[in-house]
Every structure is written in structure tokens, then in C-alpha cells.
Amino acid sequence: MGEAGVAPVPVIHMTDLYHPHMDPDDHWDAACVYALAAAGRYDLRLVSLDPPPYGKWIEWEPARGFGDPAIQAAHQLGAIAGVAPPVAVGSPAALLRALESSPSPAVVHVVGSCRDVAAAAAQAPELFAARCRAVYLNAGLGTNDPELMLEEHNVSLDPAAYAAMFALPCPLYWLPCAETKRWGTSAYGSFYSFRQGDVFSGLSARLQNYFLYALGRSSDPAWLAALSRPVDEPLLAAFGEQERGMYCTAGILHAAGLAATESGELVGLGERLAEHVFEFVPVTVRCDASGRTRWTPGPASSETRLLRVRDPERYPAAMASAMRRALSILV
Numbered sequence: 001m002g003e004a005g006v007a008p009v010p011v012i013h014m015t016d017l018y019h020p021h022m023d024p025d026d027h028w029d030a031a032c033v034y035a036l037a038a039a040g041r042y043d044l045r046l047v048s049l050d051p052p053p054y055g056k057w058i059e060w061e062p063a064r065g066f067g068d069p070a071i072q073a074a075h076q077l078g079a080i081a082g083v084a085p086p087v088a089v090g091s092p093a094a095l096l097r098a099l100e101s102s103p104s105p106a107v108v109h110v111v112g113s114c115r116d117v118a119a120a121a122a123q124a125p126e127l128f129a130a131r132c133r134a135v136y137l138n139a140g141l142g143t144n145d146p147e148l149m150l151e152e153h154n155v156s157l158d159p160a161a162y163a164a165m166f167a168l169p170c171p172l173y174w175l176p177c178a179e180t181k182r183w184g185t186s187a188y189g190s191f192y193s194f195r196q197g198d199v200f201s202g203l204s205a206r207l208q209n210y211f212l213y214a215l216g217r218s219s220d221p222a223w224l225a226a227l228s229r230p231v232d233e234p235l236l237a238a239f240g241e242q243e244r245g246m247y248c249t250a251g252i253l254h255a256a257g258l259a260a261t262e263s264g265e266l267v268g269l270g271e272r273l274a275e276h277v278f279e280f281v282p283v284t285v286r287c288d289a290s291g292r293t294r295w296t297p298g299p300a301s302s303e304t305r306l307l308r309v310r311d312p313e314r315y316p317a318a319m320a321s322a323m324r325r326a327l328s329i330l331v
Helices: 024-036 057-064 071-080 092-101 115-123 125-131 153-157 159-167 198-200 206-217 231-240 251-254 315-327
Strands: 008-015 043-049 088-091 106-110 132-139 172-174 192-195 242-245 258-260 266-268 278-287 293-297 304-309
Touching: 008 024, 008 092, 008 231, 024 071, 024 206, 024 258, 024 315, 043 071, 043 092, 057 071, 071 088, 071 153, 071 206, 092 106, 092 115, 106 251, 115 125, 115 159, 115 258, 125 132, 132 251, 159 172, 159 278, 172 206, 172 251, 172 278, 192 198, 192 315, 198 206, 198 231, 198 315, 206 231, 206 258, 251 258, 251 315, 266 315
Parallel strands: 008 043, 008 106, 043 088, 106 132, 132 172, 172 304
Antiparallel strands: 192 242, 258 266, 278 293, 278 304
């Protein structure tokens, strides 16, 4: 998957990864990021985990039984991928240090709260402008119809921070989570779902154990040794029957210079363009302090790009297949 002579893209991954999990799609996203680092596509400079949710979410989330930031999950993936980026929790300072020390401007993936990115950009706008290659924002909704707008989790964590993303001094790739209340695949929503077993079957035993540790909400303190134990096949089969909703795969691939084709192959962004199942189109976005957006098509020079799913019908299977191909490098 790596290309000879092509320097890896410096990447900072900002995620709401918890153990026990709140939504294990974040574990799948993190695995993809580490796989691309193992493949030589990414130079992973920092993994920053959201702190436990704040505000109104404190009252709601404990009923779901989620825990603290999953530092061990990041280190499990590091052991599998053979990379060791710094891992921080809720630190704009860590983000700024990672940008400053990166050998070239870095890509920032935001798959959780926008708070740390907004704070870092406000604290050091010149550094951010000079050292951030682009932000991939996985949050919000792609509709312009106020009747269809609904509360989206990542926006609700800090609506003002989300609004600040559209004023960052760097290019922004926006991946709304969904477009309509149906929460299915749509032209301007990143959501797709897949049966976990369809991807588990192509993964190494250690990566399967990584997912079982997370999905099973394991309390085993020997989280590293857990990777090398025999795979619990009945448990794998049980979790394999579950559907998993995903949101961030397109941006993670795109930042690495990759696209997914209609048949689920991974190709370079400039290859087989007619077969790509997603693209990013230029837009102009207005976002108020409550996190409600309105977008219109923008000029080609616009630094804000919106995900467009070119083939909603084929998109879920294509993205699941592309993700499986990316993860297969982790042994």
C-alpha cells in the first residue's frame, strides 16, 4: 500500500476512544490509522484521546457503562503496527507540540470533540496556519433543511468549538455524519454500516484479539498479553454477527492519498477516478454558535471541502472492503 519514494503524511489523530467503549467505531477508526502508519502512508505524530465527556453528557453516558480514555487500545495497536506515537488525553498543548515538531505540515483527524483543536488554533493561530496541512472534521449533519436537522453527538459535546472549525486557518475536509433523520447512506453523509464478521475473517489473530478486548469490555489488566492468546472463536462469531456503524473511513483513506472503488479496491486518488465511491467537493459553509450549518457549492479555490458519496448504493460494501484491505497489513 505504501509507494516507493513517497514520504508518509504526518498525522495527528484526535479521538473519543474509551474502555469500556461508548461506541466502538472509534476502535475501528484507530486501527485503520495505525494500519496506514504500518503501511508507510502515515507518519503518526500523536494520538490524542478525549477526556471523559462533560456537561450534560455526564448525566447520560454512565448508563451506557463506558469508562476512561482507552490508552491501552492505542498501545495495543502500536504493538501490532510497530509504531509508537505519543498518546495524550485532552491536551491542546500536546497538539501544538506535535504540529511544531512535525517534519512537515500535519493532517489532523477529528473524530470526537472539536474542543482541543479549537483551543489550539485560538492559542496559536500563526503556528496552526503554518503547520496544519488540513483538518478532517467528522461531525455534524449534511442537510440544509432545518426540519431535518437533529442533534449530532460530536457537535453537542461543544457546539461553539464545532463552529470554530469552519474558521480555522487551514484547509478543512468536512465529513457530516449523516444527511437525514433516516441515518442511512446518503450523498452528503459519511455513515455506512457493515457486518463485523465480514471484516474479522481477513484480520490477523492479534488484531482480532484487539477487537475482542474492546468489544467484550474486558477487565483483564494484561491487555498486551491478551493480544497473543488464542482467539476466542465463539466470542468472535458472536461479535461478528453485529452490525457496526462507521463514519470516518473516507477521510482516513483520503488523507493517505487513497480512494475506494465501487468494487472495494484501494487506489490512489488520481487513479480510476470514474470508479471512486466518494469525493470531496468545494463548498461555502456558515455555522452558527449552536452548531447548525448551512452550505452552498463553493468556488474551486475554496479551502472547505464537503464529502460527497457518489454511489450511496455501493458505498457501504465498498468501504467495508477497502477497510478490510487496509487492516490486512496488521499482523
